[in-house]
Amino acid sequence: MNKSLMRVVIVSVSDTRVLDNDLSGDKLVELTTAMGAEVVDRLIVTDELEHLRNVLYGLTEREEVGLIISTGGTGFGPRDNTPEATLAVIEREAPGMAEAMRRETAAKHPMAMLSRGVCGIRGKTLIINLPGSLRGVEECFEVIRPVLNHAIKQISGDTNHE
Amino acid sequence: MNKIRTFLISICLLGGAAAAVPQIALGQAPTLQVSTLEEITADIKAVPCKNGERLEAVKNLFKKMGAAESDIVIDTKDSLKNLVVTKKGTSEEIIIVGAHYDKVADGCGAIDNWTGITIIAHLYRTLKDTATDKTYQFVAFDSEEKGLLGSAAMAKGIPKEKRAGYCSMVNFDSFGFTYPRTFSNGSSPKMVASAKALSAELKIPFTDVRIEGADADSSSFIGKDIPAITFDGLDANWTAFLHSSNDKVENINMNSVLIAYKYGLRFIGVVDAAACDAYRKK
Numbered sequence: 001m002n003k004s005l006m007r008v009v010i011v012s013v014s015d016t017r018v019l020d021n022d023l024s025g026d027k028l029v030e031l032t033t034a035m036g037a038e039v040v041d042r043l044i045v046t047d048e049l050e051h052l053r054n055v056l057y058g059l060t061e062r063e064e065v066g067l068i069i070s071t072g073g074t075g076f077g078p079r080d081n082t083p084e085a086t087l088a089v090i091e092r093e094a095p096g097m098a099e100a101m102r103r104e105t106a107a108k109h110p111m112a113m114l115s116r117g118v119c120g121i122r123g124k125t126l127i128i129n130l131p132g133s134l135r136g137v138e139e140c141f142e143v144i145r146p147v148l149n150h151a152i153k154q155i156s157g158d159t160n161h162e
Numbered sequence: 163m164n165k166i167r168t169f170l171i172s173i174c175l176l177g178g179a180a181a182a183v184p185q186i187a188l189g190q191a192p193t194l195q196v197s198t199l200e201e202i203t204a205d206i207k208a209v210p211c212k213n214g215e216r217l218e219a220v221k222n223l224f225k226k227m228g229a230a231e232s233d234i235v236i237d238t239k240d241s242l243k244n245l246v247v248t249k250k251g252t253s254e255e256i257i258i259v260g261a262h263y264d265k266v267a268d269g270c271g272a273i274d275n276w277t278g279i280t281i282i283a284h285l286y287r288t289l290k291d292t293a294t295d296k297t298y299q300f301v302a303f304d305s306e307e308k309g310l311l312g313s314a315a316m317a318k319g320i321p322k323e324k325r326a327g328y329c330s331m332v333n334f335d336s337f338g339f340t341y342p343r344t345f346s347n348g349s350s351p352k353m354v355a356s357a358k359a360l361s362a363e364l365k366i367p368f369t370d371v372r373i374e375g376a377d378a379d380s381s382s383f384i385g386k387d388i389p390a391i392t393f394d395g396l397d398a399n400w401t402a403f404l405h406s407s408n409d410k411v412e413n414i415n416m417n418s419v420l421i422a423y424k425y426g427l428r429f430i431g432v433v434d435a436a437a438c439d440a441y442r443k444k
Contacts, residue, residue, distance in 0.1 A: 018358055020346075051367035
């Protein structure tokens with residue numbers, strides 16, 4: 001399969017929501033679809049660290065998945081484990097993307113400083129952590145949107161970790 | 163790739179299932195016959211890899227679980243054969259517990275869906291001598307892989323005026339990797355919410371998944387206004403295993419199946435205690 005055709009999995013991390021009322025996940029489907037990506041799976045997972053890590057790892061194993069966007073679990077709460085789960089899976093960090101999202105959104109809302117989201121690459125898959133709130137998802141996605149296509153192209157190009 | 167997969171499976175076995183999973187207490191009835199890992203493993207290993215042998219094998223499995231020959235009905239519509247075993251409750255309101263027994267051409271069909279068949283057979287074994295409020299129909303569905311044909315035939319055969327007497331349908335499809343997940347494409351939101359609450363109570367991770375282009379037998383009932391839910395026990399890398407030569411016994415983490423069976427018992431406890439219309443849309 002051609003991974004440069006952006007195939008996305010949306011992972012919502014929440015102890016309370018199910019897919020039926022997952023507004024942030026719905027928004028991500030809308031935003032990624034609007035840029036021509038194909039959403040292949042959507043998941044809501046509770047945020048046990050090991051479980052979340054296994055989910056992210058399994059997704060990166062899939063040939064067709066080029067991009068994983070998570071929403072939720074990036075704050076300071078005791079069960080906010082998304083950054084740690086992501087760090088346990090990725091091989092290379094992409095700090096520029098995470099920093100840009102924090103910088104742009106924290107300029108408007110200081111609370112955005114409390115987002116610990118990370119971005120990084122495992123094999124040919126890019127993982128991006130977004131905050132859980134609908135506004136956070138919209139504003140952060142706006143920041144990375146201009147570089148996403150190019151990022152996916154670079155990853156699927158000459159870097160081979162097999 | 164194989165190495166990595168083996169690694170993942172061992173992670174699931176050591177951390178994901180065996181060590182981290184709390185024992186699900188079944189409690190109450192001392193006479194309850196709760197199946198063991200060894201029993202479930204043996205019945206999964208006995209999977210017939212040929213479609214033509216599977217209906218007979220399902221029948222024999224239910225007999226082994228304690229069903230009398232006369233309890234087992236092969237419901238034939240056109241060339242479709244669903245196997246139905248009924249367990250009476252105090253009320254005549256019905257809950258269907260289902261799994262499909264057919265397989266695609268590739269692979270053995272051990273994961274998809276002999277695991278589900280084994281789970282519903284063992285659920286029958288445990289529930290058959292237990293007092294329940296609802297009446298249960300355990301159904302092994304034909305031709306799911308050809309487009310939900312067996313379940314659609316059953317759902318279509320329920321007259322409109324009798325639909326309200328069917329409280330819900332609980333479907334088991336493809337296990338062997340992780341904790342039970344709810345398959346959002348084929349599940350009623352209120353039933354998913356119940357499952358999420360149960361997972362939280364049992365302190366096990368919960369995943370609700372929507373897979374583009376996939377479907378399950380529960381959808382046939384939802385289409386006829388009967389609330390339904392599908393559980394699976396797949397992980398995020400399921401595409402590497404299903405509908406391929408990787409669908410074999412060796413790739414099944416038996417703990418995933420055992421947990422799904424015990425979880426199924428608890429979930430049936432929840433739907434049994436609920437009002438028959440609890441999961442219907444207002």
